Amino acid sequence: MLDVLKNQRTYALVGHGGCGKTSVAEMLLYVAGATPKLGKIEDGTTVLDTEPEEIKRRGSVQPGFATFQWNKNRHFLVDTPGDLSFNGDLGYILASVDAVIFVVDAVDGVKPLTKKLWQEVSKFRLPTIFLITKMDRDRADYDMALNGIRNQLGVKPFLQNIPIGKADTFAGVVNIVENKGYAFDSSGKMSEIAVPADMQDEVDGLRESMMEEIAVCDETLMERYLEDPSSVSLDDLVAATRKAVVCSELYPVMVASGLKCMGGQRILQAAQLFFPSPLDVPVGQKMVEAEDGSLHPVSPDAPPACFVFKTLFDQFAGQLSIMRVLTGTVTPEASLLNVRSSAKERFSSMLFMLGKDTQPCKEPVGPGGIIAVAKLKETKTGDTLCEEKHAFAMLRPKLPEPMISYALAPAEKGDEDKVYQAMSKLLDEDVTLRLTRNEETGDMLLSGMGQSHVENAVERAKRRYKANPVLKAPTIPYRETLKGKAEVQGRHKKQTGGRGQFGDCWIRMEGGARGAGYEFVDAIVGGSIPRQYIPAVDKGVQEAAHRGVLAGFPVVDFKVELFDGSFHTVDSSEMAFKIAGSLAFKAACEKMKMVLLEPIALVSVSIPDEFMGDVIGDLSSRRGKVLGSDSTAGVTEVQAHVPMSEMQEYAKALGSMTGGQGAFTMAFDHYEDAPPPVTEKVVAEYKAKRAKEE
The missing domain is CATH 3.30.230.10 (Ribosomal Protein S5; domain 2)
Structure with missing residues (x-):
């Protein structure tokens, strides 16, 4: 078991929507031999985007999971959605992996959403490789993307690879550590070549800087390097680099083209070389922190414990609980206590996932393994399953509050219970959805991370459960x-x-x-x-x-x-x-004089600097009061007070204004006197409703 765990890797692909994560995942699976052909988003043939809504959108709306072998070593990969509307549970995923491949688009570079995602990843101090992808595309700009990582994300990149060519001339990479070139072909194969002559001077300079960066992270190596640089071997550099990456002191940067299957082998090699195993830790012994503050050692010999970080629906297996083995060793016949519900859950089987396909797992799985278990009766996302005699609940990351709410009603009268039951089932899969009833207005409210998030949930309810909910703008709580x-x-x-x-x-x-x-x-x-x-x-x-x-x-x-x-x-x-x-x-x-009060939200909008004028003008047109703005490394953060009644369709408007590069958060702040036109409109609607009821 220790030998298996030593070479096991569990990591997530993270990046903004459209940056190419799923294409990279498809490339890795194809190169590893886990799939017979390279799936493409445009054709709807990807292994990891399987929901009809994902194929229609050409983008992920839920995490994709894959277990595969690379050079006889087991890899667990999680492909995360890049749209903020669908990655509200990213914290649960990051708490369940050991490392991250952070994808940056070579065409669009670092976006405001990229910055927000990196802030979330940084909280977990996970070892990270930055991957600049889409190097084959027109307008691909490696230097622009690299500068964005350095200046906008505040990361000092460690140049693991630099590209040979770009756009239609992208042909391979030079590995700075090895001082070798590698050529790619469209079949995913890679061949060693000499460093191109016109790049040798650049590579020599980067190699010297690279050796200094590695030496800084290792005092013993630094002493040897200062005394005699030639005494530092390639194995020394690789070992020191791995140690620094695991400690989050170095962030390697690599390049690839997922669509053309160029660079997959190098990425898998880097993941195997530099990412930690489930038992590796920067300092001391790796521990799991519980809600009560207690610490539990990570070991295959410890009492077993699992964290359920996602729930999915499978048309054949039903509800699938996706969990990470936190510590101990779990067997297919396991019987564990759900700490929250106090229910004893017996595993009928354990499954490894490859997109929508599952494969029975017949052997024990140790720490870091990601498994799926079907039809657990009392288990929900966020639960901890463990031995009854050694029970603890893992400290769960805090999830963001829903950003937007819509009133939910049945298309036909009398179907209220059917709609409610259908939407309630979706809550088990998606912990960032909320279903509540406003006692004041009587509205059934569906709340989510954005308009697309809520609309997608309604589409799934219609398709799976034959319910027919209709979304309406919720009654504003004046x-x-x-x-x-x-x-x-x-x-x-x-x-x-x-x-x-x-x-x-x-x-x-x-x-x-x-x-x-x-x-x-x-x-x-x-x-x-x-x-x-x-x-x-x-x-x-x-x-x-x-x-x-x-x-x-x-x-x-x-x-x-x-x-x-x-x-x-x-x-x-x-x-x-x-x-x-x-x-x-x-x-x-x-x-006395009666006054209508309208709720005012505190809105924070992140956009590239060039859109600041348009965004501020739009907020003003919504009767917003801009409180201030702050620009850092090309990204402007605008804060404003805006009436909630003016924010119902803001997500779409912001996307149109910024080409999808804007992001916003919104929270209730206070009440203010409504202007006469608003008061007159609200009063007229109220009187008309009363007249209709009478």
């Missing part, structure tokens, strides 16, 4: 408030032949500061209203305020002082005073 003061009476008197109803109260009501909330003051003296009825007045006011006055939205930020009233010894009751409180509130609202 509020109402009051300005001024009023002193009014609320009197409820009803006689029906038996015991009557009587409640009488006087209140002073005034508007409060924004965010002050509701305040009720009991100023009754002399027993004009008995103590037991005073809370009923308060409740009557609150219930009436919740129903709203202007447009049916809750009234907030006001103060009520109950100072007088009267009662009847027989006819008074809590219900009578509750109604009296409600009547008093409505009477005060008629005397």
